[in-house]
Amino acid sequence: MSLILLRLTIALYSIGLLHSFLTIITRKKILFRVALFGICSGFLGHALSILYTWRETHLPVSNLHQALSFFAFVIVLAFLLSYARYRLDSLSVFIFPLVFILTLAANLISSPQQPLPEILKSIWFYIHIPSTFLGYGAFFVTFAASVMYLIQENELKRRRPQAFYYRLPSLEICDELGYKSLSIGFPLLTIGIVAGALWANKAWQTYWGWDPKIIWTFVTWLIYAVLIHYRLSAGLRGRRAAFMAIVGFIFVLFTFIGTRYLGTAHPYIQR
Amino acid sequence: MNLVLVGVSHKTAPVEIREKLCFPEPRLPEALQELKSRYDHEEGMILSTCNRVEVLVNTTNLDDGVRQVKDFICDFHRLRNEFLEKFLYDFTQRDAIRHIFRVASSLDSMVLGEPQILGQVKSAFNYAQTAGTAGSVLSHVMSKAFFVAKRVRSETGIASSAVSVSYTAVELAKKIFNELSGKTVLMLGAGKMSELAARHLTSSGISHVLVWNRTYQRALDLAAVFRGHAIRPEELFKHIEKADIIISSTGASSFILNKTDGERLIHLRKNRPVFIIDIAVPRDIDPEINKVSNIFLYDIDDLRNVIDANLKQRQRQAQFAEEIVRQEVESFVNSATAMDVAPTIVSLRNHWESIRQQELAKSKNRLGALTQDQQAAIDSLTQTLLNKILHGPISELKTLSRNPAAKEHIETIKRILGLKDR
Numbered sequence: 012m013s014l015i016l017l018r019l020t021i022a023l024y025s026i027g028l029l030h031s032f033l034t035i036i037t038r039k040k041i042l043f044r045v046a047l048f049g050i051c052s053g054f055l056g057h058a059l060s061i062l063y064t065w066r067e068t069h070l071p072v073s074n075l076h077q078a079l080s081f082f083a084f085v086i087v088l089a090f091l092l093s094y095a096r097y098r099l100d101s102l103s104v105f106i107f108p109l110v111f112i113l114t115l116a117a118n119l120i121s122s123p124q125q126p127l128p129e130i131l132k133s134i135w136f137y138i139h140i141p142s143t144f145l146g147y148g149a150f151f152v153t154f155a156a157s158v159m160y161l162i163q164e165n166e167l168k169r170r171r172p173q174a175f176y177y178r179l180p181s182l183e184i185c186d187e188l189g190y191k192s193l194s195i196g197f198p199l200l201t202i203g204i205v206a207g208a209l210w211a212n213k214a215w216q217t218y219w220g221w222d223p224k225i226i227w228t229f230v231t232w233l234i235y236a237v238l239i240h241y242r243l244s245a246g247l248r249g250r251r252a253a254f255m256a257i258v259g260f261i262f263v264l265f266t267f268i269g270t271r272y273l274g275t276a277h278p279y280i281q282r
Numbered sequence: 283m284n285l286v287l288v289g290v291s292h293k294t295a296p297v298e299i300r301e302k303l304c305f306p307e308p309r310l311p312e313a314l315q316e317l318k319s320r321y322d323h324e325e326g327m328i329l330s331t332c333n334r335v336e337v338l339v340n341t342t343n344l345d346d347g348v349r350q351v352k353d354f355i356c357d358f359h360r361l362r363n364e365f366l367e368k369f370l371y372d373f374t375q376r377d378a379i380r381h382i383f384r385v386a387s388s389l390d391s392m393v394l395g396e397p398q399i400l401g402q403v404k405s406a407f408n409y410a411q412t413a414g415t416a417g418s419v420l421s422h423v424m425s426k427a428f429f430v431a432k433r434v435r436s437e438t439g440i441a442s443s444a445v446s447v448s449y450t451a452v453e454l455a456k457k458i459f460n461e462l463s464g465k466t467v468l469m470l471g472a473g474k475m476s477e478l479a480a481r482h483l484t485s486s487g488i489s490h491v492l493v494w495n496r497t498y499q500r501a502l503d504l505a506a507v508f509r510g511h512a513i514r515p516e517e518l519f520k521h522i523e524k525a526d527i528i529i530s531s532t533g534a535s536s537f538i539l540n541k542t543d544g545e546r547l548i549h550l551r552k553n554r555p556v557f558i559i560d561i562a563v564p565r566d567i568d569p570e571i572n573k574v575s576n577i578f579l580y581d582i583d584d585l586r587n588v589i590d591a592n593l594k595q596r597q598r599q600a601q602f603a604e605e606i607v608r609q610e611v612e613s614f615v616n617s618a619t620a621m622d623v624a625p626t627i628v629s630l631r632n633h634w635e636s637i638r639q640q641e642l643a644k645s646k647n648r649l650g651a652l653t654q655d656q657q658a659a660i661d662s663l664t665q666t667l668l669n670k671i672l673h674g675p676i677s678e679l680k681t682l683s684r685n686p687a688a689k690e691h692i693e694t695i696k697r698i699l700g701l702k703d704r
Contacts, residue, residue, distance in 0.1 A: 167457060170584040172591045181460035246552030249576050
């Protein structure tokens with residue numbers, strides 16, 4: 012059932028993909044309302060699919076299939092929230108294809124549904140994983156806003172406007188969105204890490220395992236901590252802040268996907 | 283509907299010709315009356331702006347229409363026909379409709395997408411209405427033209443980017459700051475150009491204006507105009523950090539701000555961006571300053587480059603607009619010809635109805651006294667018969683009407699059914 016719902020979700024998300032393609036090719040806003048509707052209903056389908064699996068077993072984030080699907084879900088959530096606030100159509104061009112690819116990849120990878128080891132069953136599971144994921148979703152928005160900022164800044168500095176100049180929002184909006192999403196993502200990641208430590212203590216009687224994933228997550232956290240510190244104290248903004256946010260997100264990606272090749276105690280990396 | 287349009291525009295005639303053909307506003311009523319009465323045109327209107335003169339009529343005879351309108355234009359301005367011939371263009375029917383739609387949508391304007399033309403077309407139509415020379419056909423065409431213009435404006439970006447220096451400055455400022463309210467503009471020097479730019483900025487929401495000038499009195503005067511503050515000549519660097527936007531147009535012979543000033547400025551502003559517009563020649567601001575992060579410097583040539591890019595953007599959008607016009611002309615012509623068979627259908631029905639009534643009256647004598655029921659039966663019998671006979675021809679007429687080439691067929695049907703031409 013949840014797989015059927017997920018496939019329906021992919022079909023709906025593909026409208027978003029189509030929108031992005033048409034927007035880039037024709038340079039005209041086509042289908043945005045339709046695409047937004049598709050993404051919204053896809054989001055509902057996605058939510059139902061996740062709830063369905065949850066009811067059968069547990070929050071579906073314990074293998075790669077589920078993790079990708081859940082990450083896509085979180086990104087759509089982050090997009091819808093920022094759209095509700097800023098009405099940025101241009102953001103959709105970045106986000107819809109990514110969401111589609113993530114969901115499609117989740118669908119293609121079939122990982123066996125493994126029961127959660129008894130030792131890991133804990134309330135911390137429900138705090139550690141969702142808040143880390145939501146944090147990453149927010150950081151993705153920070154990343155997208157930073158990329159938009161750099162492109163628009165480049166257009167303005169070059170003083171010869173091309174297509175992006177007309178399509179992208181103002182620098183102020185890009186910067187603000189980058190900052191707001193950062194200041195939502197950072198506490199979430201912090202909560203995720205703390206919850207993870209408490210959970211580890213309960214399961215393995217240690218707060219801190221020298222697991223590659225944990226180390227990389229900590230490095231990621233440090234980068235965002237430095238960024239948020241300079242933003243608050245020294246008024247760091249614009250170009251440099253955008254660069255840092257992009258570097259931070261590269262670390263997020265590595266933590267999320269890259270560390271699977273290094274061996275780790277984090278479940279969905281183990282096959 | 284027999285539409286004829288004759289005109290000149292900036293594309294076909296230089297200003298020396300256009301000014302000769304202009305219909306000044308006070309003489310419009312007189313011109314409209316003459317246009318209508320002279321050749322017995324059914325309707326007429328005149329659009330006269332500095333870039334174009336267009337005369338549109340709904341006439342009785344399409345073949346003579348073009349000649350007649352040309353004669354009217356020449357005679358009204360007392361010009362020789364042969365002299366004007368090469369500047370005038372003419373369109374009839376579908377082409378005339380297409381031309382009107384394009385003009386109203388600003389697709390034929392000198393500055394593509396400029397907004398004034400729609401208002402001018404509207405007022406030209408109002409004049410014709412007031413003068414009583416606009417009837418149902420012109421109203422129909424023009425209201426559709428206004429609709430098309432609106433559609434083009436809202437569905438394409440043809441008018442979305444600025445094409446004047448001062449609006450371009452406003453637009454760039456919005457691409458940096460998004461909202462201009464609460465922002466501060468600093469005018470260096472008190473030139474006409476910077477005053478104009480500042481005026482556009484304040485009407486777009488800028489709330490504070492600072493003025494700096496070598497002569498303090500001039501700064502005070504200009505500050506008073508914008509309800510801003512004047513800065514004393516020696517105190518520029520004390521206040522410069524407050525400015526989000528700087529417009530410079532002094533007569534200084536060397537740079538007022540260099541790269542080091544820029545770096546210091548951004549440091550003082552805690553990295554908040556500054557938009558600098560240097561419209562002075564020779565330039566006031568060292569171009570190197572643009573290399574400082576969060577400073578965006580545009581000189582007069584840069585602004586022109588942006589305008590060029592905006593115009594290109596408009597041209598791209600114009601392609602979408604042309605497509606809209608094409609669709610709308612198509613749908614309008616279809617509905618207009620469908621409208622044209624309506625009178626034929628009405629007269630067809632009337633003609634046969636009167637035959638029915640005549641025959642009923644005749645047979646009444648032969649049939650003698652009838653009961654109410656019998657009377658009704660005969661009435662409904664003949665009525666049904668008539669409807670059934672006419673059903674075929676009427677639906678055929680309606681189908682044919684959608685095809686403009688079917689005019690002859692319509693005539694044939696009329697003749698067969700015994701309808702005299704109206």
